[in-house]
Amino acid sequence: MIDMVAQVIILIQQAIDGLLIALVIGIVALLVLRAVLLRVNPFGSVAYYVRRATDPLVWPIAQHMPGNASAAPLILVIATLIGAFFIKWLTTDVLHALLGLLHGIASGNLLEIIGWLLYGAVAILLVLIIARIVFSWLPFVRGGRFMWTLYSLTEPVMGPFRQIVPPLGMFDLSPILLILLLQIAQNAIQSVFGLYQ
Numbered sequence: 001m002i003d004m005v006a007q008v009i010i011l012i013q014q015a016i017d018g019l020l021i022a023l024v025i026g027i028v029a030l031l032v033l034r035a036v037l038l039r040v041n042p043f044g045s046v047a048y049y050v051r052r053a054t055d056p057l058v059w060p061i062a063q064h065m066p067g068n069a070s071a072a073p074l075i076l077v078i079a080t081l082i083g084a085f086f087i088k089w090l091t092t093d094v095l096h097a098l099l100g101l102l103h104g105i106a107s108g109n110l111l112e113i114i115g116w117l118l119y120g121a122v123a124i125l126l127v128l129i130i131a132r133i134v135f136s137w138l139p140f141v142r143g144g145r146f147m148w149t150l151y152s153l154t155e156p157v158m159g160p161f162r163q164i165v166p167p168l169g170m171f172d173l174s175p176i177l178l179i180l181l182l183q184i185a186q187n188a189i190q191s192v193f194g195l196y197q
Contacts, residue, residue: 011127030053083134096123097120126182128153129178162174
């Protein structure tokens with residue numbers, strides 16, 4: 001039974017990886033096609049459908065860059081690549097912890113189970129903190145219930161770090177320090193509990 005669940009987790013990871021690759025390739029291809037068509041024939045029917053597909057992605061960024069709206073597609077590509085990297089990193093970490101937990105349950109090793117639970121909890125906290133940071137940059141998400149939930153889940157941990165590292169002007173460096181410390185904590189948990197792949 002546990003082997004079957006482990007296989008399902010591996011398939012989920014492969015599906016997430018495939019979706020991320022498809023998303024990145026799709027967005028990059030659409031934006032390159034958009035740039036080419038807008039230079040060659042901006043009023044053609046293909047250009048119309050490509051603009052119609054990409055405008056909902058490009059315009060929110062362009063509206064926040066009134067002086068240089070033409071850079072919005074490039075920023076969208078960079079944001080897509082960074083977002084895909086973080087999603088892959090975090091889902092791999094969480095699913096890795098789940099696989100380790102299943103292995104600990106199968107072997108009946110209580111220390112391994114506790115170690116993977118701690119590792120997974122830190123991984124989930126990292127996911128929430130990075131999601132809060134990323135979604136705080138999107139103006140159309142900021143005031144919603146989703147952001148309120150992320151804020152209420154992460155603020156008890158982020159608040160003390162904001163007091164330790166005060167903001168430098170408009171930059172709040174406390175999340176960076178917290179992410180670094182959480183990664184060190186994950187490595188320490190792996191070392192102390194002997195959690196290896």
